[in-house]
Amino acid sequence: MMDDLRELYQEVILDHGKDPRNFRKLENANCEATGYNPLCGDRLVVTLCVDENGMVQDAAFTGNGCAISMASASMMTEIVRGKTRAEAEDLFQRFHEMCTTDEDIDFTDDEDVERLMVLSGVRQFPVRVKCATLPWHTMEAALRGESEASTER
Amino acid sequence: MTQAKYQNDMSAYDVNRIRADFPILSQEVHGKPLTFLDNGASAQKPRQVIDAMRSVYETEYANVHRGAYQLSERATERYEGARNIVQRFLNAKSRQEIVFAKNVTEVINLVAYSYARCVLEPGDEVIITDMEHHSNIVPWQLMRDERGLVLKYVSCTDDGEFRIEDLAKLITPKTKLISLTHVSNVMGTVVPIKEVAKLAHEHGAKLMVDGAQAVMHMPVDVQDLDCDFYAFTGHKIYGPSGIGVLYGKAELLDAMPPFLGGGDMILSVTMEKSTWAALPAKFEAGTPPIAQAIGLGAALEYVSGIGLEGIVAHEIDLLNYATQQLSSIDGLTIIGTAPNKTSVISFTMDGAHPHDISTIIDQAGVCVRAGHHCAQPLMERMGVPATTRASFGMYNTREEADTLVAALGRVREIFN
Numbered sequence: 052m053m054d055d056l057r058e059l060y061q062e063v064i065l066d067h068g069k070d071p072r073n074f075r076k077l078e079n080a081n082c083e084a085t086g087y088n089p090l091c092g093d094r095l096v097v098t099l100c101v102d103e104n105g106m107v108q109d110a111a112f113t114g115n116g117c118a119i120s121m122a123s124a125s126m127m128t129e130i131v132r133g134k135t136r137a138e139a140e141d142l143f144q145r146f147h148e149m150c151t152t153d154e155d156i157d158f159t160d161d162e163d164v165e166r167l168m169v170l171s172g173v174r175q176f177p178v179r180v181k182c183a184t185l186p187w188h189t190m191e192a193a194l195r196g197e198s199e200a201s202t203e204r
Numbered sequence: 205m206t207q208a209k210y211q212n213d214m215s216a217y218d219v220n221r222i223r224a225d226f227p228i229l230s231q232e233v234h235g236k237p238l239t240f241l242d243n244g245a246s247a248q249k250p251r252q253v254i255d256a257m258r259s260v261y262e263t264e265y266a267n268v269h270r271g272a273y274q275l276s277e278r279a280t281e282r283y284e285g286a287r288n289i290v291q292r293f294l295n296a297k298s299r300q301e302i303v304f305a306k307n308v309t310e311v312i313n314l315v316a317y318s319y320a321r322c323v324l325e326p327g328d329e330v331i332i333t334d335m336e337h338h339s340n341i342v343p344w345q346l347m348r349d350e351r352g353l354v355l356k357y358v359s360c361t362d363d364g365e366f367r368i369e370d371l372a373k374l375i376t377p378k379t380k381l382i383s384l385t386h387v388s389n390v391m392g393t394v395v396p397i398k399e400v401a402k403l404a405h406e407h408g409a410k411l412m413v414d415g416a417q418a419v420m421h422m423p424v425d426v427q428d429l430d431c432d433f434y435a436f437t438g439h440k441i442y443g444p445s446g447i448g449v450l451y452g453k454a455e456l457l458d459a460m461p462p463f464l465g466g467g468d469m470i471l472s473v474t475m476e477k478s479t480w481a482a483l484p485a486k487f488e489a490g491t492p493p494i495a496q497a498i499g500l501g502a503a504l505e506y507v508s509g510i511g512l513e514g515i516v517a518h519e520i521d522l523l524n525y526a527t528q529q530l531s532s533i534d535g536l537t538i539i540g541t542a543p544n545k546t547s548v549i550s551f552t553m554d555g556a557h558p559h560d561i562s563t564i565i566d567q568a569g570v571c572v573r574a575g576h577h578c579a580q581p582l583m584e585r586m587g588v589p590a591t592t593r594a595s596f597g598m599y600n601t602r603e604e605a606d607t608l609v610a611a612l613g614r615v616r617e618i619f620n
Binding site for chain 2: 055056059065069090091092093094115116117118179
């Protein structure tokens with residue numbers, strides 16, 4: 052059981068949680084959405100700068116929440132940079148699958164998803180999956196031009 | 205009334221004997237003994253309550269108030285018997301003043317829709333506090349928007365205390381209803397309801413009390429308090445979920461239109477109009493939660509049998525002990541330090557979010573609540589996004605407080 056905890060709260064997660072990357076509001080953002088988990092109070096705002104070709108030039112986030120949601124948001128903003136809308140959405144699908152699947156799928160074919168595997172410990176804590184996926188839901192909402200995302204919708 | 209099994213004083217409070225009455229407490233979580241410290245969310249049930257409900261379904265179940273056959277009479281007797289138990293428990297003047305509903309949220313909505321919306325006038329003022337549970341905020345916002353009532357609130361102090369002089373400052377001749385929590389679900393702060401009732405009545409206002417977190421931690425005598433409405437729920441006082449109680453002074457309930465319409469709350473129905481049943485039936489539409497009401501009666505008898513004085517003394521000892529132990533943890537801040545509070549402790553830890561704290565100590569079998577506790581305005585008032593909350597009940601022990609503290613040590617290791 053303690054192994055599950057150690058897997059969930061790995062050094063990388065704690066590091067990103069304590070010192071999140073891209074923790075600011077983008078000044079020239081053209082996409083923005085607020086993500087909210089009403090069950091625990093995690094709240095974050097994702098801002099993106101998407102160019103005319105639909106490529107994410109820059110991504111950032113602000114907000115407060117648990118270590119898992121902050122770490123996931125931090126990693127998300129690093130990984131989606133340079134991705135197209137379609138690539139970012141595909142990444143989210145794979146990440147979501149990784150967090151929720153019972154099966155032992157090999158995700159190492161994709162460098163980005165492999166980086167995200169550090170969050171896969173959340174699989175043993177179903178209540179916390181929403182913490183990991185909230186920043187991604189929010190990023191997706193921002194890309195789609197919606198202003199809000201919730202873990203409950 | 206069952207013979208008291210336990211004596212009414214601290215030295216004779218046998219917590220192990222009490223724990224043996226609660227089947228769920230003997231289970232393990234992640235290989236560790238269950239340490240259940242989330243009684244504020246919902247309490248566990250003693251065998252006496254479980255058996256009472258089982259016996260209803262096994263031997264005395266039928267719909268109530270309807271059948272002309274013996275089984276229905278017996279079921280009705282048990283259901284109405286539960287109402288009598290509640291009346292005695294609250295010391296209400298008459299059983300007509302006891303209305304069964306689903307939970308406190310439904311009860312507050314009943315008062316909002318039937319009293320505030322229909323008896324109060326646009327421009328009348330309703331006063332609440334920023335300590336309230338959402339169930340005692342949202343219905344009043346709905347009435348403000350629908351009926352044009354004015355909604356004001358008293359702010360608690362930085363220590364989470366309620367100051368009656370701050371309430372007095374807000375009262376005007378237009379104040380018609382004050383709706384307050386008896387005990388804060390986040391901080392355990394006790395509000396001086398008797399004094400507030402006096403103040404309210406001096407100014408021609410009525411007082412509604414949310415007693416969800418109070419009735420298991422102190423004797424509540426609604427005549428002594430002189431509140432106009434009082435709400436509590438079964439599942440937090442060791443009874444089943446799905447049953448709540450509204451106490452309302454008869455003259456007020458009489459003057460209110462029904463909340464829900466349907467069967468049982470009518471005298472006669474034609475296609476043109478209906479007339480209403482007498483109290484309390486007027487506010488109990490449809491088939492009620494029969495076994496649940498009976499379960500609530502059994503829970504109240506169980507609590508009374510042990511004796512509230514003994515329970516309170518035990519819980520205050522736990523509160524003091526746990527507060528002292530928790531205060532010695534580095535970087536831990538207790539939210540809500542009113543001198544008069546119940547055995548609820550909300551806290552934050554530097555560098556660790558309540559959600560993470562709660563997940564980590566769950567591995568040690570410790571159950572606490574993390575988040576905003578349906579009190580987002582209070583979180584904002586206290587300047588925190590969320591807290592971790594440990595709430596102690598009649599079956600908790602000092603050893604469990606120790607287990608909590610040790611488990612928090614693990615949080616410190618991970619989030620140092």
